[in-house]
Amino acid sequence: MLSGADPSWATLPDTENGRAIESAALLLLKFSEKGWEQLLFEHRDDDGHCRSCRTISPCSLLLIAQRTQFLSVRRPS
Numbered sequence: 182m183l184s185g186a187d188p189s190w191a192t193l194p195d196t197e198n199g200r201a202i203e204s205a206a207l208l209l210l211k212f213s214e215k216g217w218e219q220l221l222f223e224h225r226d227d228d229g230h231c232r233s234c235r236t237i238s239p240c241s242l243l244l245i246a247q248r249t250q251f252l253s254v255r256r257p258s
């Protein structure tokens with residue numbers, strides 16, 4: 182378990198949206214080894230809103246980036 186990490190990436194709701202995030206995270210991990218790091222930075226929370234989308238944080242892209250980070254950490258090398 183990572184210390185200081187946002188626990189929200191550890192679990193995804195078993196909903197259509199949750200599965201969409203999981204699929205996007207798997208694609209991101211497959212085609213862009215560290216692409217999620219830039220997404221995490223660009224879509225970080227800024228006082229409750231995403232810095233890029235300006236929607237309520239976390240935005241979909243941040244959720245995907247966090248999920249990809251989670252999968253990346255767990256992936257056996």
Ligand SMILES: [Zn+2]
Binds near residue numbers: 223232235
């Ligand atoms: Zn965003």
